[in-house]
Amino acid sequence: MIMENVNNSSGMNTESNTHDVLDSDQITNDESWKNKSRHIFIFSSAGKPVYSRYGCEDELVTLFGVMQALVSFVQDNDDAIEAIFFGNKLLVFLIKGPIILVAVSRNKESVKFLVKQLMYVYNQVVSVLTLTRVTRIFEQRLNYDLRRLLAGSERLIDHLLTFTENQPEFLLDGISCLPLSSAVRESISQAIISTCSKIKNLVFAILIANDKLITLIHMKKYVIKPSDLHLIINMVSSFESFKTAESWTPICLPNFDSSGYLHGHVSYLTEECQACLLLLTVDADLFHELSEAKKKITEKLQRNQSINVISNVISNPVLTMNNVNISTVRHFLYKCKKSSHILAPPMPPPYDTPENSIELLQHYQILHSAMKDGSSNLRLIFQQFKTEVMLGYVTEKFELYVTLDPLISKASSTDAVDKLIRWIQKEEDKFFIPHVPNF
Amino acid sequence: MKTIEGKVVVLGAQGVGKTSLVVRYIGKMFSHHISPTIGASFFTCNINVDDTRVRLQVWDTAGQERFRSMAPMYYRNANAALLVFDITQPTSFASIKSWVKELQRNVEEPLVLCVVGNKTDLESQRKVTREEAEQYAISIAATYFESSALNDCGIEDVFLCCASGMITLSQDKLVKTLRVTPLNQEREGSRTHLHQVPTNEKPPLCC
Numbered sequence A: 001m002i003m004e005n006v007n008n009s010s011g012m013n014t015e016s017n018t019h020d021v022l023d024s025d026q027i028t029n030d031e032s033w034k035n036k037s038r039h040i041f042i043f044s045s046a047g048k049p050v051y052s053r054y055g056c057e058d059e060l061v062t063l064f065g066v067m068q069a070l071v072s073f074v075q076d077n078d079d080a081i082e083a084i085f086f087g088n089k090l091l092v093f094l095i096k097g098p099i100i101l102v103a104v105s106r107n108k109e110s111v112k113f114l115v116k117q118l119m120y121v122y123n124q125v126v127s128v129l130t131l132t133r134v135t136r137i138f139e140q141r142l143n144y145d146l147r148r149l150l151a152g153s154e155r156l157i158d159h160l161l162t163f164t165e166n167q168p169e170f171l172l173d174g175i176s177c178l179p180l181s182s183a184v185r186e187s188i189s190q191a192i193i194s195t196c197s198k199i200k201n202l203v204f205a206i207l208i209a210n211d212k213l214i215t216l217i218h219m220k221k222y223v224i225k226p227s228d229l230h231l232i233i234n235m236v237s238s239f240e241s242f243k244t245a246e247s248w249t250p251i252c253l254p255n256f257d258s259s260g261y262l263h264g265h266v267s268y269l270t271e272e273c274q275a276c277l278l279l280l281t282v283d284a285d286l287f288h289e290l291s292e293a294k295k296k297i298t299e300k301l302q303r304n305q306s307i308n309v310i311s312n313v314i315s316n317p318v319l320t321m322n323n324v325n326i327s328t329v330r331h332f333l334y335k336c337k338k339s340s341h342i343l344a345p346p347m348p349p350p351y352d353t354p355e356n357s358i359e360l361l362q363h364y365q366i367l368h369s370a371m372k373d374g375s376s377n378l379r380l381i382f383q384q385f386k387t388e389v390m391l392g393y394v395t396e397k398f399e400l401y402v403t404l405d406p407l408i409s410k411a412s413s414t415d416a417v418d419k420l421i422r423w424i425q426k427e428e429d430k431f432f433i434p435h436v437p438n439f
Numbered sequence B: 001m002k003t004i005e006g007k008v009v010v011l012g013a014q015g016v017g018k019t020s021l022v023v024r025y026i027g028k029m030f031s032h033h034i035s036p037t038i039g040a041s042f043f044t045c046n047i048n049v050d051d052t053r054v055r056l057q058v059w060d061t062a063g064q065e066r067f068r069s070m071a072p073m074y075y076r077n078a079n080a081a082l083l084v085f086d087i088t089q090p091t092s093f094a095s096i097k098s099w100v101k102e103l104q105r106n107v108e109e110p111l112v113l114c115v116v117g118n119k120t121d122l123e124s125q126r127k128v129t130r131e132e133a134e135q136y137a138i139s140i141a142a143t144y145f146e147s148s149a150l151n152d153c154g155i156e157d158v159f160l161c162c163a164s165g166m167i168t169l170s171q172d173k174l175v176k177t178l179r180v181t182p183l184n185q186e187r188e189g190s191r192t193h194l195h196q197v198p199t200n201e202k203p204p205l206c207c
Ligand SMILES: Nc1nc2c(ncn2[C@@H]2O[C@H](COP(=O)(O)OP(=O)(O)O)[C@@H](O)[C@H]2O)c(=O)[nH]1
Pocket: B012, B013, B014, B015, B016, B017, B018, B019, B020, B021, B031, B032, B033, B034, B035, B036, B037, B063, B118, B119, B120, B121, B122, B147, B148, B149, B150, B151
């Protein structure tokens, strides 16, 4: 059910209630949370607070109560609440069994975007606890305070939300790869495969640096979805503690198996080379074997010098818009459809401030949903924004979104995009991993 | 010279300084900005006591509630347990008591138990007295230590106690998990200790 501009004459008085709660001073003396333009709340179907992005959940109990009442009012009518529009705000609901998630935004994101963001947050909760455990807990005690189990994990959700709002990986369901020559990448993969191929029950070996993928090796038949990989990357970058020592960490990948944990051996290659290796297995007793394997892998990478290459790329990023060097092209996002790998250069000036980069990302979002939505099956879009022209182009093989100078003619923009595509194809081997190897 | 290899599990509530203690001892450093442990971290170190080299495999566990059900994986087959609390947090002292109960129920082989009251640099905010903690330690046949990871105080003694406790255990034929092997090669990073059992000497000033 979608409610639009619900007015006071409707039976349930939705607008005025919610509006009051979000805008009045009745709720809390600590008003800092109200100045934020986007909120995320989680609570249980019993109305117990689980998480609030800003402010303290305990001070927001009234608000949680109102939202819970809304949800159950609609549920009583055998419907599910999806979104409420009021004024310049949008509330989006995601109901997942005993867990209810709400996004509040005044940033003109689409309902679809916010639902996807809530889905990520829900998956993060599942990744920490497993679906089995969440379900069992609430079956046993509907009134359970889930914050007890999520203590210490809030930072995972905070970090994930920042990621969803700032990184094109989220928008495009894609993964960025650390640029490496295909020969170097191949030798890294081989070092891992030759060390690990005999280890039973090893499902994934993943090497990442700077939130980018270096290589991923999987057991035959098992693949890993970009959204699960996003959760892995989120975990690694949320916790500095992985840098201090080898860790043995449970992680549930909701799209792989939401019912149970994989056990992860997590460690950085060396102190000098800040690439993080994750060896994920279903066997809880495999730690020492994986620890040995990690040592061997590091030795091999040291012997064949690739560890130095990785360190160099980490400290001197090779991809900037200057390297691309097409004067009318300000920025672009490219996704290879087959691998879901993406190419997203850092945003150059004037887009390198937080506000401008978020705004540009929102333009990409508009373009992206225009290409995807509806039945029109668009292949090419040309859209004029206030300070730039943007172009979306989708083929069998790739998706491309380009930011161009505002005064560019259509003809020269097509020229520029052709040039850009040729540049990407020339560099393809470096930025994408053509086939994902297995053990 | 012979070598024994034993497993040490570090237990206690989140934030009491478990990771800081281990990192201070093994890595010789301290950071105020250490992030919470996820699951558990693994460290190894060697201690020489008289004619025995003790290789400690240290499991530093996460104190968060969500990892509680995973704890058996880390304390199974352990030969020593460090039960760490924060002397300014009475709840963290209560928490080690529940860990001890859990160990008593689930671990069959004898364990070297050390109770560690950490953060002695915060003496002015102390909420758990030395006497109370000592009493408790005696009641469970553990040794009590106080430490400050911040000031690097009292930590060596804790690990030395683990090592010498394990040597004693290894002389007991019933203890099967402690592996005794003749020493064949030097391992780097080992530290040598004369076998000085902590006496009634005055503790260092900061502790
Ligand atoms: N003042 C003081 N702070 C400490 C001491 N040991 C640890 N801390 C701090 O307590 C916090 C938690 O430490 P950590 O080692 O992560 O605790 P853990 O969760 O038990 O592993 C960190 O901010 C540390 O800097 C100490 O001896 N004195």
